Amino acid sequence: MTATPRTALTIAGSDSGGGAGIQADLRTFFANGVHGMVALTAVTVQNSLGVQGFSEIPVDVVTGQIKAVATDMGVDAAKTGMLATAEIINAVAKTLDEVHIGRSGTPFVVDPVAASMTGHALLREEALEAIRTELFPRATLITPNLDEVRLLTGVEVTGPETQREAAEALLEFGSEWVLVKGGHLDAAQDCVDVLSDGESWVELSGPRFDTRNTHGGGDTMASAITSSLAKGADVPTAVAEGKRFIERCVAESYPLGAGVGPVSPFWRLK
Numbered sequence: 163m164t165a166t167p168r169t170a171l172t173i174a175g176s177d178s179g180g181g182a183g184i185q186a187d188l189r190t191f192f193a194n195g196v197h198g199m200v201a202l203t204a205v206t207v208q209n210s211l212g213v214q215g216f217s218e219i220p221v222d223v224v225t226g227q228i229k230a231v232a233t234d235m236g237v238d239a240a241k242t243g244m245l246a247t248a249e250i251i252n253a254v255a256k257t258l259d260e261v262h263i264g265r266s267g268t269p270f271v272v273d274p275v276a277a278s279m280t281g282h283a284l285l286r287e288e289a290l291e292a293i294r295t296e297l298f299p300r301a302t303l304i305t306p307n308l309d310e311v312r313l314l315t316g317v318e319v320t321g322p323e324t325q326r327e328a329a330e331a332l333l334e335f336g337s338e339w340v341l342v343k344g345g346h347l348d349a350a351q352d353c354v355d356v357l358s359d360g361e362s363w364v365e366l367s368g369p370r371f372d373t374r375n376t377h378g379g380g381d382t383m384a385s386a387i388t389s390s391l392a393k394g395a396d397v398p399t400a401v402a403e404g405k406r407f408i409e410r411c412v413a414e415s416y417p418l419g420a421g422v423g424p425v426s427p428f429w430r431l432k
């Protein structure tokens with residue numbers, strides 16, 4: 163008999179194009195040797211050109227999926243992606259408490275997905291406040307990109323200094339750690355992400371690859387971090403491993419469709 167691998171749960175939406183959402187999360191868990199499990203929150207109609215619409219899953223089905231896997235199979239780390247509505251966020255938060263995910267129980271990563279990189283909303287408007295008040299205080303780590311930082315705090319990030327300012331503002335919402343990702347600072351030569359728990363500060367810097375195919379990058383990075391946490395890494399180690407993983411995925415991203423192609427974890431399997 164083979165040993166049971168560590169397990170990770172993604173609470174997120176489906177991308178019909180297979181580049182982001184649960185498809186990216188499961189691929190990344192697999193590439194990192196972790197058994198992936200899913201609580202599906204929404205089904206998007208999506209391709210490389212953008213999101214044409216979405217339909218959310220009934221709330222009791224979302225929470226039922228979390229309870230089913232947590233009570234039987236066990237969850238070593240969990241993450242959220244697209245959560246669609248305030249009703250889903252509130253119910254997910256309550257269920258996570260019941261199964262001891264987050265707030266220093268099972269490591270819990272919140273990727274505050276608000277819109278696709280093509281600018282299409284993936285969250286009903288009133289839901290942003292629920293992410294701030296219900297999810298951030300339960301999170302081990304939150305991983306906003308610069309657009310999400312602007313929506314959540316009003317801070318306009320232009321480089322590492324304002325990334326620090328944004329991190330401080332975001333920590334006020336109660337997460338243990340925050341990673342302010344700098345992928346959207348297109349003019350910068352390197353891609354710098356800033357990690358902090360309010361006391362230690364880490365700048366994770368890597369080369370910027372010249373590609374437009376970065377669909378699913380945020381999901382892939384958060385899932386790589388979640389995989390490392392599931393295997394017992396501490397947050398700074400997991401984030402450093404996540405950064406190395408996403409860098410290779412961006413380097414090996416590929417064109418697909420007429421719009422934005424996906425990042426790829428295939429390199430890990432070569």
Ligand SMILES: Nc1ncnc2c1ncn2[C@@H]1O[C@H](COP(=O)(O)OP(=O)(O)O)[C@@H](O)[C@H]1O
Pocket residue numbers: 279306307308343344345346353354355368369370371372373376378379380381383405408409412
């Ligand atoms: N062109 C690129 N080359 C190398 N790394 C990138 C590139 N674009 C984004 N990244 C990295 O990918 C991760 C996700 O970044 P970002 O684009 O900021 O978030 P999101 O995908 O959520 O919009 C970050 O670690 C960022 O530094």
Ligand SMILES: Cc1ncc(COP(=O)(O)O)c(N)n1
Pocket residue numbers: 174175176177182183184206208243244275277278279280284376377378379380381
């Ligand atoms: C179901 C789903 N979840 C998340 C994203 C964000 O990914 P990206 O920012 O790369 O568009 C997406 N487009 N679709």
